Amino acid sequence: MFYQQFTGVVRHLIILNVLVFIGSYVILGQESFPRMMEGDENGLGRLYLAAFMPGSMYFQPFQMATHMFMHGDIMHLAFNMLSLYLFGPMVEAVWGHKRFLLYYLVCGVGAYALHLGVQWWELDRAGIDPRTWNVPMLGASGAIFGIYVAFGYLFPNQVISLLFPPISLKAKYFVIIMAGLELFYGVRGYSTGIAHFAHLGGALFGFIMIMIWYRGRLRY
Numbered sequence: 001m002f003y004q005q006f007t008g009v010v011r012h013l014i015i016l017n018v019l020v021f022i023g024s025y026v027i028l029g030q031e032s033f034p035r036m037m038e039g040d041e042n043g044l045g046r047l048y049l050a051a052f053m054p055g056s057m058y059f060q061p062f063q064m065a066t067h068m069f070m071h072g073d074i075m076h077l078a079f080n081m082l083s084l085y086l087f088g089p090m091v092e093a094v095w096g097h098k099r100f101l102l103y104y105l106v107c108g109v110g111a112y113a114l115h116l117g118v119q120w121w122e123l124d125r126a127g128i129d130p131r132t133w134n135v136p137m138l139g140a141s142g143a144i145f146g147i148y149v150a151f152g153y154l155f156p157n158q159v160i161s162l163l164f165p166p167i168s169l170k171a172k173y174f175v176i177i178m179a180g181l182e183l184f185y186g187v188r189g190y191s192t193g194i195a196h197f198a199h200l201g202g203a204l205f206g207f208i209m210i211m212i213w214y215r216g217r218l219r220y
Contacts, residue, residue, distance in 0.1 A: 009097050010088040013104065014081045017140060020069040021077050024049060036134055046070070050138035051112050053120065055131030068108035070138035080140045087144075087151045094154050103150065103209055104143050110205025111142020115198035118186075137195050142202030145182075148175050149206040153214075179203050 006014075024046035035043025036058070044058060051067035052058040071077035092100040115137055123130040151158070152175035161168045169177075179200065186196030 005089055008092050009101050010084055010092055014084060017069050017081055021071050047136050050136035052136050053116060053130050053133045056134050058134055064109055064112050067112060067138045068140050068143055072138060076139060080144050083144045087147050091147060091150045091154060106209060107146025107202040107206045108143035111198040111202035114201025115195050118197040137198060142198045145199045145202040146206030148178060149203050153210050
């Protein structure tokens with residue numbers, strides 16, 4: 001891959017995510033899914049900060065923002081923060097702190113919007129009232145996918161060396177492949193427990209913002 005400096009907004013985002021991960025356990029405690037399914041609000045624990053379906057008894061408006069700083073476990077946190085560390089600094093160096101932070105947050109909210117929109121449609125189609133759906137979404141992955149798109153746009157020919165599988169490819173192809181896989185898995189319903197359309201939402205909203213900022217100009 002390539003060395004990145006641990007500075008700027010990227011550093012603060014990583015620190016904030018780590019603090020929220022630890023603090024949510026210390027202050028709010030471990031969640032209890034059996035109690036949540038029974039409608040016991042005391043079973044929420046740290047998931048009080050995750051994103052629930054609007055209309056759910058557990059929904060709070062602030063969850064649209066807080067969910068992107070929450071993570072399910074240490075591996076979930078580590079993977080997202082490593083991705084942010086590897087891809088974020090070069091994007092931030094080009095855009096500056098304010099634009100980078102705005103982009104990151106919009107991608108996170110966009111991930112929330114597309115995920116819940118698709119989930120609402122799927123539940124309604126299956127004859128399930130979406131307002132009774134109490135399964136939360138959490139994680140920075142949507143915002144991270146937005147960062148992937150930004151990196152692929154700004155540095156399309158930067159070579160990325162992957163560990164799994166052990167191959168090297170240009171950033172623009174990496175982004176296309178990642179988005180294609182998320183779309184495939186999301187449509188086919190693979191990997192239950194992974195919010196594929198949240199990933200696509202972050203990528204889509206990121207792409208729209210880039211097209212607005214750069215007036216539709218593509219790079220090769």
